[in-house]
Amino acid sequence: MPGTVFGFTEDQIASFGLTIGLGGFILFMLFIVFNLARESKAGKFGTFILLLVLSFGMVGFLAKSVIKWFVE
Amino acid sequence: MNEAHAPPPVAITLTSPLRWLALGWQDLRTNPVPGLLHGLAAALFGASLMWLAQGHFWWKAGAFSGLVLVAPVVLVGLLLVSREAQLGRRVGMPAVLKLWRSADPRLVLFGILLALAGTAWVLLSAGLLAFWAPQPIGTLGDFVAHVVLAPDDGLFIVWLMIGALLAAPVFASSVVTLPLLLDTEQPLPVAVAHSWRVVAQYPVVMVLWALLIALIVAVGLLTWLLGLIVLLPWLGHASWHAYVQLKRAGAFGLPGSWGGVQ
Numbered sequence: 001m002p003g004t005v006f007g008f009t010e011d012q013i014a015s016f017g018l019t020i021g022l023g024g025f026i027l028f029m030l031f032i033v034f035n036l037a038r039e040s041k042a043g044k045f046g047t048f049i050l051l052l053v054l055s056f057g058m059v060g061f062l063a064k065s066v067i068k069w070f071v072e
Numbered sequence: 073m074n075e076a077h078a079p080p081p082v083a084i085t086l087t088s089p090l091r092w093l094a095l096g097w098q099d100l101r102t103n104p105v106p107g108l109l110h111g112l113a114a115a116l117f118g119a120s121l122m123w124l125a126q127g128h129f130w131w132k133a134g135a136f137s138g139l140v141l142v143a144p145v146v147l148v149g150l151l152l153v154s155r156e157a158q159l160g161r162r163v164g165m166p167a168v169l170k171l172w173r174s175a176d177p178r179l180v181l182f183g184i185l186l187a188l189a190g191t192a193w194v195l196l197s198a199g200l201l202a203f204w205a206p207q208p209i210g211t212l213g214d215f216v217a218h219v220v221l222a223p224d225d226g227l228f229i230v231w232l233m234i235g236a237l238l239a240a241p242v243f244a245s246s247v248v249t250l251p252l253l254l255d256t257e258q259p260l261p262v263a264v265a266h267s268w269r270v271v272a273q274y275p276v277v278m279v280l281w282a283l284l285i286a287l288i289v290a291v292g293l294l295t296w297l298l299g300l301i302v303l304l305p306w307l308g309h310a311s312w313h314a315y316v317q318l319k320r321a322g323a324f325g326l327p328g329s330w331g332g333v334q
Contacts, residue, residue, distance in 0.1 A: 043272070044272040044273065044275045045244070045268070045271065045272040045275070047275040047276075048240070048244070048271050048272065048275035048278055048279060049237065049240045051275060051276065051279040052236050052237075052239075052240050052243075052279045052282055053233045053236045053237050053240070054233070055236075055279055055283055056232045056233055056235065056236035056283075056286070057229045057230075057232060057233040057236075059232070059283065059286075059287070060228055060229045060231075060232035060233070061229055064220060064221070064228055064229070067216075067220055067221065068221060071221065
């Protein structure tokens, strides 16, 4: 098919990139924050709050993707 | 409890929350009646709220968030059932009702504090959405359409993150408080301080535990509350085991340094 790469259209590749890329990016952010919290000795309670808030954000992002997929 | 019978110390790892859930499930299977009655009561209470607050989304949202935060107090009877099971005794609803009738002022005060925290959470959440959402949110449909499915990812995720930020101190104050109050004669502020200390000692494990609780409750809500009949008592029993395992890991000082189940 013309205009496709390995059988995927540009739109599909862009949406893969966005979902996987953004997911990976969030994981990476989680790792950076975890490291920062450890190195800056933010205190273990600070680590708890940072991780809790970020992981809820991450779960929200995943939930949103799942709900969208169901609705559409 | 003499030293000869003291159980070996337990290590707290990332898989510990799953172990607590497994032990809680075992308790629910061995003695299902009190748990299922609690679950049924919670689901019926939730359903009557839905019915009473028809069309008033904020009443519903408020009542539910409040319910989730106050649930630990409601489930205190199941902690008792698990505690007695560990001591080799099988107790039913009469023992739970007796605990309720005793109206332990520490438990009552903790329940009131959690309810206040729940109210503050809902007010802030409503404020955030009123300030930020592109359109007024009046129904659950509005919430899904304009917040959850908004083309811009930000609002829903920020709303969840702020929710988590506000829930963090509540979770930290309550994660082991109730089993500790049930198991010992410690006053409420001491129990809450122990709870915060445990969270600070095992931050990653506790985040995982919080996520598991949130996901399990979400599944219960998504099944039109029916799932809660089983899931709520499961969490209730599991939170007793979380306390016992943390205690055995030495999270509250040396095992055996105070009374209660070892």
